Amino acid sequence: MMFGLSLAAFTDLHTVISLVAIAAGLIFFGALAFGGRWLWAANMLFLAFTILTSATGFLFPLVGVTPAVIFGVISLILLALSLYALFAVRLAGRWRIVYLATALIAQWLNMVVLVVQSFQKVPALHALAPTGAEPAVLVAQGIMLVLVAFAAWRTLWRARGVAA
Template sequence: MFNPFTLVGFHTLVSFAAILAGIVVVLRVTAGSLPALWTEVFLATAVITSATGFLFPFSHVLPSHIVGAIALVVLAATLLAQYVFHFVGPWRAIYAIGLVASLYLLLFVLIAQAFMKIEVLHRLAPTQSEAPFAIAQVLLIAVMLWVGMRALRAFHPGGWVARP
């Protein structure tokens, strides 16, 4: 049973919150606006999700640690773009790419976890090297590349000015 008061429960709950907020933010950015509160929720929960992933016991570096480290680097650049450089020059593109990349990494992990934990998916790809898992990840990459291009176009220099 799900318990939000355990590390796993908290991490899972925050991860879903980050994904929901990230979808709202990225869709709004592609439409030409930046919702301040949703963006702050997304960035905060994405950082918490990535950071809490390192609190689970481990004896060696796992793929999840690599994804978490990449996510934290991307989030650091995204936060710098917004709060330090205020979207000036290349930081607008870095910000748009960072938002989309952060959401992509959360969704990448969601798909991997779904194939590990949901029995019907696990039977389709028990080692995550089978075609159903690859197809799901390729579709995710394709969608996120398309969304990323739209976000870059909508958030280009000279375009709308977002609130920091």
């Protein structure tokens, strides 16, 4: 039991938090990359829920140092730097790029986990890749990486002239 929830209910809550974080990140970075608009509400939702998803990940029973633990630590370090850039120095000068780069990497980490978890939990995808090491997983990760890299390039390119 975690916070009065069964492990299954806590897992469902963590999943919903993660999906909200990913969706808010897609909205924020999509608006910035393709419309040149800085959506503060989507940005704040992305930050809050990305921090929550990383933090709640550490509340599951620990079975050693796993990729999930490493991703969580890296994500929280990136998000701490993002928060500093956003709130302490208010995106001044190069801190805007630091903010966007660290937030984009945190979004990418969320999406890597989404792809991995999708192949583990969605029956149709799991049938394609029962061990998670099949070409289908690598192709999905590769496509996702290319899309995120393109959006990151657009975001960072546009951010040079967009007021927050």
